Amino acid sequence: EVLERTIRVADRQLGKTVLECRDTPGFIANRLGSHWMAVAALEAFEAGLDVETADAIMSRPFGIPRTGVFGLFDLVGVNLVPLLWPVLTRALPADDAAQRYDLMGDRVFKHLLDNGLIGRRGPGGFTRRKNEAGEKVDEVIDLESLEYRARRQVTDPAGSAGDIAAVLAGDSDGSRYAWTVFAQVLDYACHIAPEVGDDVAAVDAGMELGYAWARGPFKLADAVGAAELLARYEAKGRAVPGLLAAAAKAGGFYPDADTVLSSSGEVVERRKVEGVLTVADAQRAHGVLAESESAAVVDLGDGVACLALRTKMNTCDAGVIEMVERALTLGEEGAFKALVIGSDHPRAFSAGANLATFTHFIESEDPEGLRELIRRGQVAFHALRNAAFPVVAAAKGFALGGGCELMLAANRVVTHAELYAGFPERSVGLLPAWGGTVQSLVRALGAGEPLPAASAFAVTTSCEVSTSAWQAADWHLLTDHDEVVASVHRVLAEAKAVALELLERGWTPPAPVELPLHSPDAEPLDAGWADASETDRAIVARIAGILTGGRPGATASEEDLLPLEVDAAVDLLQRPLNQERVWHLLRTNRPLAN
Incomplete structure (x- = not known):
């Protein structure tokens, strides 16, 4: 009863996803995630890869956030390594695979820690954004000289692979690195699954929620194909984990939409959470x-x-x-x-x-x-x-x-x-023209705003x-x-x-409503935009025009105002400066303040 109540509160009141697991060191995400970080870092050193290449491979191809592995060390703080890694490894059995990775004894980690290069909260880490003079830079640490240098373009094709199947199918140094890391992570996931939870879905969810992976290790394995992975293990003379063999026999770790492999290798029904609909x-x-x-x-x-x-x-x-x-x-x-x-x-x-x-x-x-x-x-x-x-x-x-x-x-x-x-919209040269300007006025009126047109103007022009x-x-x-x-x-x-x-x-x-418009005798809605750019002034002037009546006390229906949105949007997109904003966002994914 206490457990059920705790789960209910965590789920419905706190909005958390509850994973049922066993009380083991690191539970799920930190057990497997810490292992992945150690493997990915030390294997990159062993393979002679640079920081940029390793991070490019340990991100998009695997559905991992773009920080990759070294960026993640910098994000959480390299200084946490001596605080957490020894604690975890001491709590694990002597034959646990995590014991093979001596982060504390590695020369690169030792250099960073000895020099206070702890990541984003310090003067730098594996990457740095400011040099000693305080100037903005985009640099990474050279893993041979241990000096900072400018970030280089990634040339290994594995870094631009579209997904895990593509990166593992390659024949570059980066693809071989990707295989080494993934195989060891999958081995470890298969090994700890019976110890930490009831099914592989719990392990996947731990990595998806705890480390923001798009797919956990078992879903990644299914994306490649359990049978294909089994064949590759055998071809390389690698010991096949029992859970991988069971997945190959069952048709995957997730054989179909309703079933999943238990941590002991049996096909079981996926858990359904009451009150959840997809x-x-x-x-x-x-x-x-x-x-x-x-x-x-x-x-x-x-x-x-x-x-x-x-x-x-x-x-x-x-x-x-x-x-x-x-x-x-x-x-x-x-x-x-x-x-x-x-x-x-x-x-x-x-x-x-x-x-x-x-x-x-x-x-x-x-x-x-x-x-x-x-x-x-x-x-x-x-x-x-x-x-x-x-x-x-x-x-x-x-x-x-x-x-x-x-x-x-x-x-x-x-x-x-x-x-x-x-x-x-203003940041891309537009205004809300699918009813957003008018609906903002409708809602401001419904909320009892004393000046609904001014409220709607603020919401639709702020870009907030x-x-x-x-x-x-x-x-x-x-x-x-x-x-x-x-x-x-x-x-x-x-x-x-x-x-x-x-x-x-x-x-x-x-029911239809009559919408009160801004009085033309009052200060114009866009009066505060006199010092803005020509492009911004043109946009906010059209929004103000939609919301301003032809006489004091004028009202209008939605049907009266909606065509004004369309006219304004079309006219604005004929202006070269507004078009520049559209093209710039498409090219760079950043707004242009022209």
């Missing part, structure tokens, strides 16, 4: 009502469907707009009674509009094509909010720009506590992004009717429950 599970159970490369309408059961985006970071492209239109048609035809907008993406509700969708029209100098794309998106989102069925957004992570507008198109929002929402759901609520991106959920894994299920609750109460679309 799009993938719903799709297997109930099927798909419509789908494309960009998005799908998935049946969640009980008369509720889910509009699930499938693009990179769930960005909104023309295919997403088409699927919104398809979902509206399906709803009108009675294919479902309520709609949830959400996905299984771990980090994004939607990171915004796909800018490449707009650049096609910019390059072809086709303003009318651009106008039609923007208008279609705006009309589709507006129709969602006013549909005959309730629409609930299941938001988590990023809801930026067009993604924030998609969230605001819902009648209710159920969001994870970590919500990064806002309108960064919320750091939590509560900050988003302060900006009226969430309302008092929306819900915040502590556990990211429960957002979709709770959104479905809210949709069913709205149906049970008897759903009616929102």
Whole structure:
């Protein structure tokens, strides 16, 4: 009872993912993660690789954060090595594989520690960002001379491999290093699995949650193929772990969507957490009502469907707009009674509009094509909010720009506590034109703001992004009717429950509202932008124009204001300076303050 209560509090109130494991040194993540860091570092020294190459290989190809291994040592602090590594190894058996890696006796680690080069919290570590004179630099330590030098371009093809299968298939020094590290990590994971938990999923989850790996070691093994790995082990005369042999026989560590290998090698059902719903599970159970490369309408059961985006970071492209239109048609035809907008993406509700969708029209100098794309998106989102069925957004992570507008198109929002929402459009030469400017005014009015137009202007021009759901609520991106959920894994299920609750109460679309506009006799909304760049002034002037009436006390409907968003967006994207912002972000992934 105490354990169940503890798990319930950690999950539902603290929003934590609970892993059931045994009480062993380092539990799961620190046991395996510390071993991986030691192996990856010392094997890089042994292979004669430099810091840049090792980090490039121990990052993207493995689905590991871009810090790689040496960057991770710098991030957590090299000074923690003598504090933690001896404690862990003393607690482990003498024959444990971790005992083979003497970090304290290594010359490179000894040099760093003797000279106070502890990483980011010191004057440097394996990398440094400032030299002795305090000048900004991008340097790494040369592993032979132990002197800092400028970072070099990685030339080993393993560093640019797209995934683990590609990097292990290579024949370069980097690929051989990747194999050496992965084989030893997989060996160790297989060895400790029965000791630390009941199944391999617990080990994978530990590394995914504790070290931010996209996939744990057993999922990585399945990405290569358990049978292929077994053959490679045998070809190299390497002892085959019993768990790997069992996986090869079963068809993988995860034989299918519903099963997983236990830590003793038996195929067992995957654990299901009560109250957790995923799009993938719903799709297997109930099927798909419509789908494309960009998005799908998935049946969640009980008369509720889910509009699930499938693009990179769930960005909104023309295919997403088409699927919104398809979902509206399906709803009108009675294919479902309520709609949830959400996905299984771990980090994004939607990171915004796909800018490449707009650049096609910019390059072809086709303003009318651009106008039609923007208008279609705006009309589709507006129709969602006013549909005959309730629409609930299941938001988590990023809801930026067009993604924030998609969230605001819902009648209710159920969001994870970590919500990064806002309108960064100005930084890319745009303004919110899929209804975001108008919805900001609607929400400011509904929240009782004394000057709703000024509030909407501030939100849509600031480029600020919320750091939590509560900050988003302060900006009226969430309302008092929306819900915040502590556990990211429960957002979709709770959104479905809210949709069913709205149906049970008897759903009616929102009534039209008259929106008070800023008085032309008052100080202009953009008066404080006189010293801004020409590009920024042009953007905020158009937003101010949308929110300002032709006379004192003027009001307007949403339908009156929405075409002004479209006109403004099209006009702005004809300006060379605004186009420069779009192209610069696409090239560099950084905004241009021109």
